[in-house]
Amino acid sequence: MEAGGLADSLLSGACVLFTLGMFSTGLLALPFHLSPLPSGPRYSSDLKHMRMTRSVDSVQFLPFLTTDVNNLSWLSYGALKGNWTLIVVNAVGAVLQTLYILVYLHYCHRKRAVLLQTTTLLGVLVLGFAYFWLLVPDPEMRLQHLGLFCSVFTISMYLSPLADLAKVIRTKSTQRLSFSLTIATLLTSASWTLYGFRLKDPYIVVPNLPGILTSFIRFWLFWKYSPGARQELSASTNLREFT
Numbered sequence: 001m002e003a004g005g006l007a008d009s010l011l012s013g014a015c016v017l018f019t020l021g022m023f024s025t026g027l028l029a030l031p032f033h034l035s036p037l038p039s040g041p042r043y044s045s046d047l048k049h050m051r052m053t054r055s056v057d058s059v060q061f062l063p064f065l066t067t068d069v070n071n072l073s074w075l076s077y078g079a080l081k082g083n084w085t086l087i088v089v090n091a092v093g094a095v096l097q098t099l100y101i102l103v104y105l106h107y108c109h110r111k112r113a114v115l116l117q118t119t120t121l122l123g124v125l126v127l128g129f130a131y132f133w134l135l136v137p138d139p140e141m142r143l144q145h146l147g148l149f150c151s152v153f154t155i156s157m158y159l160s161p162l163a164d165l166a167k168v169i170r171t172k173s174t175q176r177l178s179f180s181l182t183i184a185t186l187l188t189s190a191s192w193t194l195y196g197f198r199l200k201d202p203y204i205v206v207p208n209l210p211g212i213l214t215s216f217i218r219f220w221l222f223w224k225y226s227p228g229a230r231q232e233l234s235a236s237t238n239l240r241e242f243t
Contacts, residue, residue, distance in 0.1 A: 012195065015188075016085060018191050019093075019192075055109070056107050061101075061114055062117070064100045064104060065117060066121075067097050068100075070150075071094040074086055074150050077147055080142065080143050083199075085195070147201070147203030148203065158210040165214070168221050179222060182215055183215075193208045
């Protein structure tokens with residue numbers, strides 16, 4: 001095997017391995033919503049809450065739905081591009097998201113509103129696919145339009161948890177964050193970024209750069225608001241009040 005083919009195979013395997021690892025890490029992580037192509041790290045906590053309380057109180061439905069749409073969009077992009085790495089990862093993600101949605105519907109008492117949201121977003125998705133497949137006849141142009149849509153959608157999902165990071169800063173506590181999930185997110189985003197560079201595909205590279213950035217921000221928060229740092233901050237505050 002040539003060096004280029006070997007590098008592609010290694011990067012492809014790393015993308016699949018790290019992303020599936022992030023899926024499993026998310027199933028064990030503390031509540032925190034951030035995922036590029038994955039199942040959504042906070043969902044395990046949400047699923048546990050729904051099973052224990054047999055209700056969906058305080059559990060938001062929209063992240064389940066938008067992540068499913070994100071997976072389906074990238075799955076379509078991978079199918080159009082003929083890239084099995086994208087296909088495998090996002091097929092697994094779409095299946096997991098669909099299962100989460102079914103569990104939510106099972107425990108939800110107000111199913112009409114949930115079904116209305118689902119139908120509306122799926123309708124928009126169908127219209128989008130109709131646009132890409134019927135009104136954009138050129139395959140290369142269709143791939144570019146779909147890639148741009150997937151990139152923008154993924155970036156918006158990466159930036160959405162910034163409000164949670166702001167809460168961490170306000171409370172000076174990292175209890176909302178998962179260290180293992182932060183490592184998994186960094187490895188996943190970095191591997192997809194390198195894979196995108198290898199394929200010369202900016203639609204894969206660009207949306208994963210925020211994942212690297214937010215991972216380093218979370219590492220800084222872990223360092224800044226570690227138990228030892230909080231004790232030093234508390235001691236310093238008490239000293240100033242005493243003097």
